[in-house]
Amino acid sequence: MPRFIVAYVRYVEAFNRAVGKFAMYLILLLLGILLYAAFSKASTDISPIWTVEMAQFTLTAYFMLGGAYALQNNALVRMDLFYSHWKPRTRAIVDCITIIGLLIYLAILLYGAVISTHYTFEIGQRRPSAWQPYLWPIRTIMSIGVLMMLLQAIATFFKDLAIARGKPIE
Template structure:
């Protein structure tokens, strides 16, 4: 949660350095890396808190078991998607570690650390999606996991 303040600090420093000093070549990429980390590491947490945004045209009018049945289907699709993302993330991370991949920018930072964080964030969200799937499945069957 506090990572957003670090990102704001980096962007403030970037603005000040461009206005009063020599512009920094690293600030934009660091802000991008922080935003990706904030977004991906917060995904599973927001799912755990049930704080993500829903399109609520019909959903709120349904019975709880109907909602759970629909959520089971959407969780299966999400798990499939996150599984593909995790596979690609692991492959990309191994590549970055094996070949010492760097960015194509003037700063040229190593890509392995951010790819590790991204893959870990996808893994956490996948684990939370699996937990939510089983909770919804139990609710759809009329059972409770509480």
């Protein structure tokens, strides 16, 4: 593989690994928010209005920012009827073909996410609830997460292509 492709794969994987490891700690933030809500409800019989939506936003950030890291580590669900019995080269060839569908899906999803984020910034959209938080922070995180997934899918394609050619990228 050309050096710039190897550099691209290494850079994208290092970035997604760092962001993914950060995203793992968001589950602790989510736990803290939910515990605060539970203790507030138990002690004062009033649950703060922001806790449910903040928990939803935190879970969304956890999911979206961790997706590329999950793809990088092959931690996604896969139909494994024949796949596990194939040789690594055969798997790589099949993955090179099937990842094209993922790339198309992620490109369309990114387009929609960017348009949605732009619209949210443009009109200052808020969530229609009692708390009424702005939606631009979570929409921005969602767009970044989809972009990271797309970049990781491209890196995965190059890694599989290198395996199919018999010269894996380390």
